Amino acid sequence: EVAAFYAEWSHFSTSKAFAWADMYNLAGAPNRQYRRKMEEENRKARRGARREYNDEVRELVAFVRKRDKRVAKYAAEEAERRAVRQAEEDARRAREKAERAARAAAYEEADWIRASEQQAAEEGESGSEEVEVEQFFCVACDKVFKSAKQLANHEKSKKHVEAVAALRAVLQGEEA
Numbered sequence: 385e386v387a388a389f390y391a392e393w394s395h396f397s398t399s400k401a402f403a404w405a406d407m408y409n410l411a412g413a414p415n416r417q418y419r420r421k422m423e424e425e426n427r428k429a430r431r432g433a434r435r436e437y438n439d440e441v442r443e444l445v446a447f448v449r450k451r452d453k454r455v456a457k458y459a460a461e462e463a464e465r466r467a468v469r470q471a472e473e474d475a476r477r478a479r480e481k482a483e484r485a486a487r488a489a490a491y492e493e494a495d496w497i498r499a500s501e502q503q504a505a506e507e508g509e510s511g512s513e514e515v516e517v518e519q520f521f522c523v524a525c526d527k528v529f530k531s532a533k534q535l536a537n538h539e540k541s542k543k544h545v546e547a548v549a550a551l552r553a554v555l556q557g558e559e560a
Contacts, residue, residue, distance in 0.1 A: 386454045393445040397438055405433035487545070524548045 406426040413419035449455055500523075520529040522538060524547040529535040538544050 386452070386458060390445065390449050390452075390455065394442060394449070396441045396445065398434060398441070400434070400437070402430040402433045402437070405429045491545075524551045 407429050408422040408426060410419055410422055410426075413422055520532055520535040521527070522529070522535065522544065525538070525544055527538065529538060
């Protein structure tokens with residue numbers, strides 16, 4: 385209510401004509417050219433008087449608003465709400481960061497990934513002369529990638545982590 389009041393009045397613009405600010409009486413013009421010049425000067429004078437009046441009203445509104453206790457109270461409440469919101473946001477970010485760190489610390493490379501890396505290392509040592517195009521494949525998600533960077537990025541994704549967890553659960557269920 386208070387904010388709406390000050391929002392309305394701080395953008396005040398009068399609808400008065402300000403005809404009393406005219407500098408010339410158009411009836412006293414000897415010809416059309418003089419009358420047009422007089423009209424232009426009168427328009428400028430009216431515009432200036434209107435601007436001055438609007439500025440006075442806006443300054444008065446600013447003066448009153450600065451001393452209005454309701455506005456100060458509202459500003460303090462808003463600052464408090466903003467601080468609480470910021471604290472909640474910071475706590476949420478810290479919680480998410482801790483969760484990510486815990487997941488990263490608990491992440492264990494699957495046995496099949498280690499086995500495929502060992503197999504690749506052994507194949508590299510065997511000295512085979514075949515030129516093989518290297519494919520980057522994620523068994524858990526059944527996807528092929530064009531580069532190691534894409535695969536590494538994929539392994540960090542939420543979808544991949546969920547697929548690995550599901551695959552791990554299935555494999556543990558088969559072992560039991």
